[in-house]
Amino acid sequence: MMTIAVPNTATRPKLWQRLSFANKTDLVTRILIIAITVALLFYILLPVYWMLKSSFQPNQEIRVLPPIWFPSEATAQPYTNANRLIPMWRYVLNSLFVSVTAAAISTVIACSASYVLARFRFPGATIILGLILLTNLIPAITRVFPIYFFIQDLGLLNSYAGLILAYVGFSLPFAVLMLRGYFISAAPPELEEAALIDGCSHFEAFWRVILPVCLPGIAAVAIFTFLNAWNDFLWASLLLNQGEMKTIQVGIGDFAQEGGGVQYVNAFMAACVVATIPALVVFVFVQRWLVGGLTAGSVKT
Amino acid sequence: MASIEIRQARKAYGTFEVLHGVSIDIPDGEFVILVGPSGCGKSTLLRMIAGLETISSGEIAIGNLVVNDLPPKKRDIAMVFQSYALYPHMTVAENMGFSLKLARRSKAEIDQKVGEAADILGLRPLLARKPAQLSGGQRQRVAMGRAIVRDPAVFLFDEPLSNLDAQLRVQMRSEIKALHQRLKTTTVYVTHDQVEAMTMADRIVVMNDGKVEQVGAPLELFDRPANLFVARFIGSPSMNMLDGRIESINGVTTFVSGGFSLPLADSSTGAGEEVVLGFRPEHLSLATPDSTAQLKAEVVVMEPTGTETLLNVTADGHSFLALFRERLEVRSGDEIMLSIDPSNVHLFSKLTGKRL
Numbered sequence: 036m037m038t039i040a041v042p043n044t045a046t047r048p049k050l051w052q053r054l055s056f057a058n059k060t061d062l063v064t065r066i067l068i069i070a071i072t073v074a075l076l077f078y079i080l081l082p083v084y085w086m087l088k089s090s091f092q093p094n095q096e097i098r099v100l101p102p103i104w105f106p107s108e109a110t111a112q113p114y115t116n117a118n119r120l121i122p123m124w125r126y127v128l129n130s131l132f133v134s135v136t137a138a139a140i141s142t143v144i145a146c147s148a149s150y151v152l153a154r155f156r157f158p159g160a161t162i163i164l165g166l167i168l169l170t171n172l173i174p175a176i177t178r179v180f181p182i183y184f185f186i187q188d189l190g191l192l193n194s195y196a197g198l199i200l201a202y203v204g205f206s207l208p209f210a211v212l213m214l215r216g217y218f219i220s221a222a223p224p225e226l227e228e229a230a231l232i233d234g235c236s237h238f239e240a241f242w243r244v245i246l247p248v249c250l251p252g253i254a255a256v257a258i259f260t261f262l263n264a265w266n267d268f269l270w271a272s273l274l275l276n277q278g279e280m281k282t283i284q285v286g287i288g289d290f291a292q293e294g295g296g297v298q299y300v301n302a303f304m305a306a307c308v309v310a311t312i313p314a315l316v317v318f319v320f321v322q323r324w325l326v327g328g329l330t331a332g333s334v335k336t
Numbered sequence: 337m338a339s340i341e342i343r344q345a346r347k348a349y350g351t352f353e354v355l356h357g358v359s360i361d362i363p364d365g366e367f368v369i370l371v372g373p374s375g376c377g378k379s380t381l382l383r384m385i386a387g388l389e390t391i392s393s394g395e396i397a398i399g400n401l402v403v404n405d406l407p408p409k410k411r412d413i414a415m416v417f418q419s420y421a422l423y424p425h426m427t428v429a430e431n432m433g434f435s436l437k438l439a440r441r442s443k444a445e446i447d448q449k450v451g452e453a454a455d456i457l458g459l460r461p462l463l464a465r466k467p468a469q470l471s472g473g474q475r476q477r478v479a480m481g482r483a484i485v486r487d488p489a490v491f492l493f494d495e496p497l498s499n500l501d502a503q504l505r506v507q508m509r510s511e512i513k514a515l516h517q518r519l520k521t522t523t524v525y526v527t528h529d530q531v532e533a534m535t536m537a538d539r540i541v542v543m544n545d546g547k548v549e550q551v552g553a554p555l556e557l558f559d560r561p562a563n564l565f566v567a568r569f570i571g572s573p574s575m576n577m578l579d580g581r582i583e584s585i586n587g588v589t590t591f592v593s594g595g596f597s598l599p600l601a602d603s604s605t606g607a608g609e610e611v612v613l614g615f616r617p618e619h620l621s622l623a624t625p626d627s628t629a630q631l632k633a634e635v636v637v638m639e640p641t642g643t644e645t646l647l648n649v650t651a652d653g654h655s656f657l658a659l660f661r662e663r664l665e666v667r668s669g670d671e672i673m674l675s676i677d678p679s680n681v682h683l684f685s686k687l688t689g690k691r692l
């Protein structure tokens with residue numbers, strides 16, 4: 036009987052020891068690596084921090100030179116202010132609704148389509164894949180007019196449905212390609228066959244075995260679609276730019292044009308923070324699904 | 337427990353037929369092994385029994401029930417895949433209990449059955465692990481456990497040991513055999529490992545190119561191969577073949593090939609017939625002066641394994657293998673005289689390849 040070691044928390048090395056360079060003896064290398072990392076972090080995080088701290092500062096304090104890095108008196112006033120200047124929370128809800136719906140729809144469609152493309156060989160499968168690939172090769176900007184007029188002809192301009200339709204369409208090619216690859220590598224046909232023999236129907240096999248096994252891939256696709264929709268400005272500003280139905284990104288754009296960047300810097304920064312946070316939260320929460328490894332060991336390769 | 341009858345089963349992918357009418361009868365409780373070269377349709381046949389492939393024509397019955405149109409779950413079978421196909425998101429216990437859970441058995445019953453199977457296979461300490469945390473041999477065992485927990489009428493194995501190292505393969509081989517002796521469940525097992533087939537099977541089905549060449553007990557196939565294909569396929573090192581014809585010399589039926597002649601013990605073959613003579617490497621011996629059929633051969637390669645000596649020799653432009661129990665003092669390039677034991681030769685028709 037052989038056994039293999041499974042790492043448990045007690046014997047697991049400390050975070051510090053697990054860093055790949057921690058075991059290298061060369062002190063200079065270590066210092067260099069740390070220095071570069073810190074510099075990079077600083078470079079990446081500085082604008083974010085600036086935005087965050089400004090959103091809690093009175094306007095006078097933001098303009099002072101030398102800059103004040105830590106708000107002397109943090110206040111949430113800019114947030115309420117922002118919501119007075121634009122219907123900020125309404126915009127956020129709009130964005131959430133459009134992005135979540137688009138992500139859900141395109142994930143469901145992508146799952147079905149890519150499952151079929153991964154499992155079954157049928158006439159035309161290669162052509163379908165080729166076409167899907169082709170859509171990724173067309174520059175996004177050339178699609179602006181056809182899609183605008185298309186949505187207009189459908190009578191969906193300035194409606195949630197029109198924007199959602201556009202987002203679903205844009206995200207599907209990538210989602211299908213990526214999920215198809217995932218279905219092929221993470222869920223080989225034998226897995227499903229084993230389930231069929233164990234007593235599943237085709238649907239049960241998909242629902243109880245394939246889907247859970249492919250959850251990381253599916254989650255990745257959903258998040259990707261969500262983030263794309265959430266962060267989109269171009270399409271939202273074209274297709275849905277009237278009244279209270281705007282998304283937060285378009286709302287911020289309008290805000291900036293209406294003097295937000297000059298007169299109400301702190302409120303504007305507050306709106307920016309609000310526009311950023313959901314994406315961050317989503318990412319942090321679902322990040323564990325994105326980490327692969329769940330499927331390792333099902334099938335020996 | 338169930339017998340399996342396969343009657344004229346055919347399988348075609350589009351117009352391409354891969355099984356050309358296979359008929360096999362497997363009595364209840366038998367351990368049958370399907371062997372044959374790669375691509376001959378072993379897996380296809382097994383998957384047709386399992387219900388994972390449709391049956392193009394013909395009939396497959398499990399326990400006297402024709403299953404052609406039944407889905408896998410209605411066939412009361414369990415299958416072990418070459419890749420194991422364990423569910424990666426379930427623990428070992430969940431993997432093994434999945435079929436019972438689908439059958440809506442009680443939690444207590446599932447635990448008990450999984451526990452029993454785990455004890456048989458030595459999996460107790462691993463029940464809480466995920467497949468990713470197991471070694472190859474342990475995964476193999478879980479795959480077996482998943483099959484036996486269900487107590488099916490038929491076990492199907494598709495090359496279950498081919499991903500294991502040689503030592504573990506030998507161990508699992510005897511474990512599977514012991515398991516079969518204990519459970520007495522009808523088993524169909526696919527392999528292309530000779531030794532596996534010879535040691536484990538009650539009966540072996542030799543397949544080639546979508547057809548059954550011969551069905552029989554391991555030693556039966558070894559001693560009386562029905563045709564050239566089986567003769568070449570069964571036995572390792574494989575049988576030597578020599579083309580020639582039957583002649584009657586002084587009233588004795590004799591095999592003649594070039595300058596070599598061998599009087600045959602059996603005289604039923606008609607003179608003038610073109611035949612192929614088959615003889616196993618172990619039935620060649622060093623000639624003594626009074627041996628009748630002598631073959632002058634040159635040693636090409638000598639491979640001593642310790643227990644045996646394998647010689648690769650050429651004679652008359654043909655190359656042969658010769659296997660000796662004893663150790664030989666010969667070297668490449670040496671000339672030796674070999675003799676063939678006439679009571680241990682096989683004659684096949686050159687035309688049909690059938691045994692004469």
Ligand SMILES: Nc1ncnc2c1ncn2[C@@H]1O[C@H](COP(=O)(O)OP(=O)(O)OP(=O)(O)O)[C@@H](O)[C@H]1O
Binds near residue numbers: 354372374375378380
């Ligand atoms: N889906 C398919 N479409 C077309 N031909 C197929 C398909 N699946 C299998 N075949 C063909 O059927 C034949 C038998 O395949 P099968 O997998 O049964 O061989 P096998 O005897 O199990 O070989 P191996 O020992 O390599 O596993 C092969 O020639 C293969 O190319």
Ligand SMILES: [Mg+2]
Binds near residue numbers: 378379380494
């Ligand atoms: Mg096979």
